[in-house]
Amino acid sequence: MGEITLGELQLAARNHGMPLEALREPITPVGLHYLLIHYDIPAVDPETWRLDVDGLVERPLELGLEELRARPRIEVVSTMECAGNGRAKLDPRPISQPWLLEAVGTGRWAGVSLRLLLEEAGVADGAVEVLFTGLDRGIEGGEEQWFQRSLPLGVALSDEVLLAYELNGAPLPPQHGFPLRLLVPGWYGMTNVKWLSSVTLIGEPFRGYQQARGYHVRLEEDEQGEPVQRILPRALLEPPGIPDFMTRERTVELGPVRLAGRAWSGRAPVAGVEVSVDGGSTWAAAELEPAELGRWAWRRFTFEWEPESPRAYLLCARARDEAGNVQPDEPEWNVGGYANNAVQRIPVVVR
Numbered sequence: 001m002g003e004i005t006l007g008e009l010q011l012a013a014r015n016h017g018m019p020l021e022a023l024r025e026p027i028t029p030v031g032l033h034y035l036l037i038h039y040d041i042p043a044v045d046p047e048t049w050r051l052d053v054d055g056l057v058e059r060p061l062e063l064g065l066e067e068l069r070a071r072p073r074i075e076v077v078s079t080m081e082c083a084g085n086g087r088a089k090l091d092p093r094p095i096s097q098p099w100l101l102e103a104v105g106t107g108r109w110a111g112v113s114l115r116l117l118l119e120e121a122g123v124a125d126g127a128v129e130v131l132f133t134g135l136d137r138g139i140e141g142g143e144e145q146w147f148q149r150s151l152p153l154g155v156a157l158s159d160e161v162l163l164a165y166e167l168n169g170a171p172l173p174p175q176h177g178f179p180l181r182l183l184v185p186g187w188y189g190m191t192n193v194k195w196l197s198s199v200t201l202i203g204e205p206f207r208g209y210q211q212a213r214g215y216h217v218r219l220e221e222d223e224q225g226e227p228v229q230r231i232l233p234r235a236l237l238e239p240p241g242i243p244d245f246m247t248r249e250r251t252v253e254l255g256p257v258r259l260a261g262r263a264w265s266g267r268a269p270v271a272g273v274e275v276s277v278d279g280g281s282t283w284a285a286a287e288l289e290p291a292e293l294g295r296w297a298w299r300r301f302t303f304e305w306e307p308e309s310p311r312a313y314l315l316c317a318r319a320r321d322e323a324g325n326v327q328p329d330e331p332e333w334n335v336g337g338y339a340n341n342a343v344q345r346i347p348v349v350v351r
C-alpha cells in the first residue's frame with residue numbers, strides 16, 4: 001500500500017480522531033470527539049448570526065440564538081461516525097482524510113426540533129427536500145461551494161432530528177459547528193451540517209457537490225453509485241493492556257482480562273456482538289449491556305478472556321443489527337473509501 005502523502009498528513013493533523021481508549025466513556029468528552037472539517041472553521045458573531053428558514057415555506061423565519069433557545073429544548077445522545085472511517089485500510093487507499101478506525105464519538109446533543117421549526121414556517125406544496133447550508137466555504141472537486149447537504153422531507157421531519165446548539169451541556173464549540181448544527185441520529189457524519197446559516201425547502205432533489213458527487217459508493221469514478229446514508233454496524237474494542245509507542249501493538253499480562261468495547265448501527269438496533277481472539281477463526285458472543293443511552297447511542301459490550309499461554313493473539317469484534325446487517329471480514333473497496341465497516345483486528349502479545 002502506498003505511503004501516506006503530505007496532503008493526507010495535513011488533513012489528518014487538522015481532523016483528529018477519538019483515541020480508542022475513550023471507548024471507555026459512555027459520552028465522549030468534547031475534546032476527544034473526532035473532528036472533520038472540510039474547509040476552515042468559519043468566524044461567527046453570535047450577536048448578528050441568524051438562521052434563515054426559507055424557500056418553499058408559507059412564513060419564512062429569521063431566528064437568532066436566543067429565539068432558538070426560547071423554544072422547547074430536546075436532547076438526544078447520538079453516536080456520530082464519519083463515512084470515511086476505515087478508509088486508510090483500503091488498498092489502493094482513496095486519497096482523502098486517512099481514517100483508521102477512530103472517526104467516531106458519542107455526544108449528548110441538545111437543541112430545537114427541526115420538525116417544530118418547519119411546522120412553524122409551514123411547508124408549502126411542492127417541497128420535497130430540505131437543504132442545509134453551512135457558513136464554511138471552500139473548493140472541492142474543482143467547485144467553489146458552501147458546505148451544503150439536503151435531506152428528504154420525510155427524514156427531516158423525524159422526531160429525533162435536531163438543530164443542536166449544545167454538546168455535552170455546553171454551547172457548541174467552534175470546531176463542532178457553533179452556534180448551530182444539524183443532527184440526524186443514525187446517519188453518517190457528513191449529514192450533520194455544522195455552522196448552519198439556512199434551512200431551505202426545495203422542490204427538486206439537491207444536486208450540489210456534497211450530495212451528488214461526494215458520499216456515493218462507486219466502484220468506478222464515472223458511475224452514479226449509491227448514496228451513503230445510514231451508519232452500518234460496527235463494534236470496536238477498547239485496546240487492552242499497554243501500547244508500544246510507535247507500532248501501537250498491545251502487551252497484556254497473563255491472567256484473566258475483561259475486554260470491553262462499544263457497538264452501534266444507524267440501520268437498526270444492535271442485535272449482538274461477537275469476539276474472536278484468534279483472528280476471526282472462532283467467535284464467541286460478548287455480553288451486551290442495556291441500551292441505557294437510547295436508540296441512537298452506542299452500546300457497551302464486555303467479554304471475559306483468559307489467554308491460555310504467553311504468546312501472540314489477534315483480537316477481533318463484530319456487531320450485527322436487528323435488520324441483519326453484519327460486518328464483513330475484509331473491506332469492500334470503493335472509489336471514495338466510504339462505509340468500510342470491516343472487523344477490527346488488534347494484535348496483542350500476552351506475556
Ligand SMILES: Nc1nc2c(c(=O)[nH]1)N[C@H]1C(S)=C(S)[C@@H](COP(=O)(O)O)O[C@H]1N2
Binds near residue numbers: 033175192
Ligand atoms: N458545514 C460543515 N458541516 C460538516 C462538515 C464540514 O466540513 N462543514 N463536515 C461533515 C463531516 S464529513 C463529518 S464526519 C461531521 C463531523 O462532525 P464533528 O467534526 O463535529 O465530529 O460533520 C459534518 N458536517
Ligand SMILES: [Mo]
Binds near residue numbers: 036081082083084190
Ligand atoms: Mo465525514
